[in-house]
Amino acid sequence: MRLYLIGMPGAGKTTLGRALATAYEVPFLDLDEEIVCQEQRSVSEIFAQDGEEYFRQREADVLRDVVARYPQVVLATGGGTPCFHHNLEVLLETGLTLYLAVPVAELVRRLLAVAASRPLLAALPDADALESRLRETLAARQQFYDRAPLCCAAPTCSLEAVQQLVARYYLTA
Ligand SMILES: Nc1ncnc2c1ncn2[C@@H]1O[C@H](COP(=O)(O)OP(=O)(O)O)[C@@H](O)[C@H]1O
Ligand SMILES: O=C(O)C1=C[C@@H](OP(=O)(O)O)[C@@H](O)[C@H](O)C1
Ligand SMILES: [Mg+2]
Secondary structure (H helix, E strand, C coil): CEEECCCCCCCCHHHHHHHHHHHCCCCCEEHHHHHHHCCCHHHHHHHHHHHHHHHHHHHHHHHHHHHHHCEEEEEEECCHHHHHCHHHHHHHHHHEEEEEEECCHHHHHHHCCCCCCCCCCCCCCHHHHHHHHHHHHHHHHHHHHHHCCCCCCCCCCCCCHHHHHHHHHHHCC
């Protein structure tokens, strides 16, 4: 199986993805970490030095590379991954995609502590600005996220809840 986690920054894709991979005993990959590893620099440095368009191209390339190399994997994507370069089609065609839906107010709470390391959020002056940016971003991305066959809405996205959702999907598919 390939299980892909999509959703907004702060949704918990990386955190939950790691736990799911351990539970399923398959490799865990974080797409941002794969890009960082190949580029030998942080996501923030890539954005600052070469811009978002360059990052999106690398993201699309590395996604396809991961899919080709890993028949079994839990992959935490970046928040924007499904919204560029037909990446969503790649995800839908090659594995099971789960959208982690988390209310913006909760995303703000989680991201206030870590926003500095996330280039699209780093320059925002305060929590209100962060919330506005997240609302705008989600409004633009919702149409992509909603195409995932599975969705888990916080606060019920525990490891066990997601495992049940996945098992039920395979039983009825
Ligand atoms: N279910 C959760 N409840 C509360 N905080 C969480 C949860 N999942 C992740 N976090 C916290 O939110 C922040 C972002 O989590 P992360 O897994 O990096 O999200 P993403 O990869 O979707 O951006 C981290 O500080 C993490 O500890
Ligand atoms: O939402 C986005 O466009 C991005 C989210 C980040 O990943 P997380 O969703 O893991 O924060 C990372 O890919 C990059 O900073 C761009
Ligand atoms: Mg992440």
